[in-house]
Amino acid sequence: AQGGHRPRRPIRMGNAGSGELAVFALDPFVGPTPLEANSPVLEQIVVARIGAEHLSHKDDILSELCAQLAANNAHTGNFQKLVRHVVSRTKDLLNRKPGTPVEDDVADAAANGLFVVRVFLRHLVGASPDVVTLRAAHLSYTGEGGGEGSDGLVGELFRLLVDAVIDLGRAENIQPVVTEACLLMLTLMSAQMFSPISDPPVGMLRATLCTDYRAPELVHALLMHYVRAPAPEARDPALAAAGPDGQGVLQGVLYLPWQLLSYLFARRPAGPGDAPAPTPCLHTAALCMLLVLSQDLPAKLRAALRAQQSACAAALCQVVDDAGPAPAPVPRSAYDGDGDGDVELSGGAASFTARGVPFGRLHDVLCAQLPGEGPVLLLYALLHGNRGFVGFALSRADVDTLLAPLLQGLYAAGTAADPPPARVYMLLIVLLILSQDAPFMASAFSVATPRARWFRERALGTPSVGSLAVCVLCRVMHANLNRGRARDEYVATNCLATLANMASQCRLLHPYAAQSLVCLFARLTKRHAKLVRRAEGVEVNGGAPQGAPGPTAEDLEASQEATRVLVEALSAALSATVVHNAALVYALLEKEQVLVEHAAHTTAPGALDNVLAVVRFFQERVARAAATQGAQADTLPSTHQESLEGAAALTVGDVAKVVEAAAREWRPDALRPQADLRFTYEQEAEADEFFTPYIWGIV
Numbered sequence: 001a002q003g004g005h006r007p008r009r010p011i012r013m014g015n016a017g018s019g020e021l022a023v024f025a026l027d028p029f030v031g032p033t034p035l036e037a038n039s040p041v042l043e044q045i046v047v048a049r050i051g052a053e054h055l056s057h058k059d060d061i062l063s064e065l066c067a068q069l070a071a072n073n074a075h076t077g078n079f080q081k082l083v084r085h086v087v088s089r090t091k092d093l094l095n096r097k098p099g100t101p102v103e104d105d106v107a108d109a110a111a112n113g114l115f116v117v118r119v120f121l122r123h124l125v126g127a128s129p130d131v132v133t134l135r136a137a138h139l140s141y142t143g144e145g146g147g148e149g150s151d152g153l154v155g156e157l158f159r160l161l162v163d164a165v166i167d168l169g170r171a172e173n174i175q176p177v178v179t180e181a182c183l184l185m186l187t188l189m190s191a192q193m194f195s196p197i198s199d200p201p202v203g204m205l206r207a208t209l210c211t212d213y214r215a216p217e218l219v220h221a222l223l224m225h226y227v228r229a230p231a232p233e234a235r236d237p238a239l240a241a242a243g244p245d246g247q248g249v250l251q252g253v254l255y256l257p258w259q260l261l262s263y264l265f266a267r268r269p270a271g272p273g274d275a276p277a278p279t280p281c282l283h284t285a286a287l288c289m290l291l292v293l294s295q296d297l298p299a300k301l302r303a304a305l306r307a308q309q310s311a312c313a314a315a316l317c318q319v320v321d322d323a324g325p326a327p328a329p330v331p332r333s334a335y336d337g338d339g340d341g342d343v344e345l346s347g348g349a350a351s352f353t354a355r356g357v358p359f360g361r362l363h364d365v366l367c368a369q370l371p372g373e374g375p376v377l378l379l380y381a382l383l384h385g386n387r388g389f390v391g392f393a394l395s396r397a398d399v400d401t402l403l404a405p406l407l408q409g410l411y412a413a414g415t416a417a418d419p420p421p422a423r424v425y426m427l428l429i430v431l432l433i434l435s436q437d438a439p440f441m442a443s444a445f446s447v448a449t450p451r452a453r454w455f456r457e458r459a460l461g462t463p464s465v466g467s468l469a470v471c472v473l474c475r476v477m478h479a480n481l482n483r484g485r486a487r488d489e490y491v492a493t494n495c496l497a498t499l500a501n502m503a504s505q506c507r508l509l510h511p512y513a514a515q516s517l518v519c520l521f522a523r524l525t526k527r528h529a530k531l532v533r534r535a536e537g538v539e540v541n542g543g544a545p546q547g548a549p550g551p552t553a554e555d556l557e558a559s560q561e562a563t564r565v566l567v568e569a570l571s572a573a574l575s576a577t578v579v580h581n582a583a584l585v586y587a588l589l590e591k592e593q594v595l596v597e598h599a600a601h602t603t604a605p606g607a608l609d610n611v612l613a614v615v616r617f618f619q620e621r622v623a624r625a626a627a628t629q630g631a632q633a634d635t636l637p638s639t640h641q642e643s644l645e646g647a648a649a650l651t652v653g654d655v656a657k658v659v660e661a662a663a664r665e666w667r668p669d670a671l672r673p674q675a676d677l678r679f680t681y682e683q684e685a686e687a688d689e690f691f692t693p694y695i696w697g698i699v
Helices: 026-030 040-047 060-076 078-094 104-127 131-138 152-167 172-194 202-206 215-228 248-252 258-264 282-293 299-305 311-318 347-351 359-369 373-385 387-395 399-414 421-435 438-444 465-481 489-503 511-535 553-576 582-590 592-599 605-629 652-663 688-698
Strands: none
Touching: 026 040, 026 060, 026 078, 040 078, 040 104, 060 078, 060 104, 060 131, 078 104, 078 152, 104 131, 104 172, 131 172, 131 202, 152 172, 152 215, 172 202, 172 215, 172 282, 172 688, 202 299, 215 282, 215 311, 215 359, 282 311, 282 373, 282 688, 311 373, 359 373, 359 387, 359 399, 373 387, 373 421, 373 688, 399 421, 399 438, 399 465, 421 438, 421 465, 421 489, 421 688, 438 465, 438 489, 465 489, 465 511, 489 553, 511 553, 511 582, 511 592, 553 582, 553 605, 582 592, 582 605, 582 652, 592 605, 605 652
C-alpha cells in the first residue's frame, strides 16, 4: 500500500460491473499527501472494476475513508482532482464520433468514476457545516473560493452530467453511465436538504437545480429515460430510498422541522429479514431527477432568479405529445390556470426545437406504477402544469386505468390506523384535479372496473369506476371522522370537494355507493347537531364529560360547511337525473327522518328542499303501491315522516321496482334551480414548504 497505509480488505464499488479488484488506491487518495493532477492513482480509481449492489454506506471502512477525505481534502484538493479526471474521461466519451460503439471497459470506467465521486460527495455534503464551506473545501478549484456568486467546478460538473444524460444514447452498456450521471446530479442538489427552507444555498442551487442549461432537452431526455428504461421489480420506487435501518436519507435533513418530518413521513420498521435496497436503475433515477427539478422554488430562490419557477419546471409544462399536433386547449372548466400557459425559457431553451414525448406511453407507465408516491407526484406535476397532458389524460376512454390505482392507494392510506398525511393529500389532490372535468367524470360512471378485492367493507362485484370512487371517498371520510380531534380538515375538505364535483355526473350509482353517500350525510348531520347542542350547553347522551372542551367557532363552521356541501352534492345528483339514480332515491327514502330533522335547523334550505321534494314524491308512490297491494291499507301514514314504514308489506325488490317506475313520471322542473357546484384545486402560495421535504423524502 502506498503512503505507509496498511492494505484494506477489497471493496466492491460502482453500478455496472462485477469484478473483485481491491481498490487500494483509495488510501493515498484520502490521505494527507496531495496527488499530482495526472497521478496514476486517479486512473487506478476510475478503471477499477465495479459493482455497487452490495456496497453499504454504513460500512466501517468506507466511513473511515470518507472521514479521512473530509479531514484532509481542504489542503490536498484530491477530491477536486478526481472530479477533474472524471470530467475529462466523460468528455472523451461524449466527444466520440457519432455512431461509434462504446467499448465495455470504457463505459465501465466512466460509470465507476461517476460512482466514486458520488459516494464521497454524499459524505462530504452531509459532513460539511454549511454549503459555503463545502464548496470552498471540496468543490472549488484552487483560488476559486466558495462564494455564492461563483459557478466554477460545481457548474462545470453539473453541465457535463446534463450533457451525459442527453447525448450518451441508449446502448445497453451506456445505461449505467447515464444512471450514475442522474444520481450524481441528485447528490449535488441534495445540499438543499441541509439548509433551512427559508434560506436555501442560492449559489449552489443556481448552478444545479435552477440552471437553464439545455433545460428543455434535459426534461425531454429524462422523460424518455423514464418511459423506456425497465422499471424496478416488485417494489415501490417511492420506498426504495429507505436503507437497512428504515430511515433513508431523512437522518441527514438537518434543518427541516422535525415535527414536520415525523408528521409527513412514516418510517418502515427494520427487521433482520429486510431485503437490501435494489441497485439504482435509470428508470427510478430519471423519475427522481424530474421530481427535484420540477419542484416549487423557495421564495429566496424565486427572488434571486426573478422567476416563479425553474427552467426545467417551465420546460415540463411545455412538453408536447409526439403523436401528431398538440392537443386542443383544455376548457377552463377542467383546468383552472392563469394566463395562456406560454412560458419563455432562457438559456438553452431559445435554440431548442421542441421534441414530443409519447403521452400514451407516458400515461401507461405512470398508471402501471400508481399509486407509488413518486409516480403520483410526477402525475400531479403534469396535471397541474401541462395542459397538453391534461387534455390527453382526460380524453382517454379507459378512465379506470388511471382512477382505479389512485383509488386503491387512497383507500389503503386513508383508512390506515396511522395514515401518512402527505401521501393521502397527494392522492386526493390528483383526484380533485381529475374531478374538475365533467366529461371525464361522466366516463367514470359509465366504465365498469374489475372486482376490487382490496375494498374490504363489501363485495361490490363490478361497479363503475365512479361508484367505486364514491365508496372510497366516503370510507376515507368515515375513517377521518373516527379520529376525533385528530381528524384532518384538509382531508375532509378535499373528499367533499371531489364528491361535489362528481355529483352532477352520477349515473347508475351502485346501491352500496348510494348507501355510503347517504349514511355519510346522516353522520355529518348528527355530528353537527351534537356540536350545536354542546355549544349551547345542552346535555348530550346523559351529559358531556366534566371539563371536556366545548366546540370552537371554527369547529361549528367547518361542520356546517361539510354538511352543506354534501346536501348540495345530493341535490346536484338528483337534479341531473333521477331516472338513472334509483339506488340513491331508495337510500334517501330509508333516511328520510334524518333529512326532516336536519331541515328544522338548517340555514341553507334551498338544496335540502330539493332533496326533500324528491323523497316526498317517491314516498307517495311507494305508499300508493302498498295500499294497492292491500297490505296495511288502513294504517298508511298521512304524512311522510316515517320513511318506508308505510310500505312495510313491500319487499326491497318491490320498493325498488316502484321507485324505478315512478322515476319515469318525475318532472325535473319541480326542483329549484341551483348554482353549479364546482370546486377547483388551487396550489398554496408557499407550496415549497410542503413539497420540498416531501420530494427529498421520496428521493
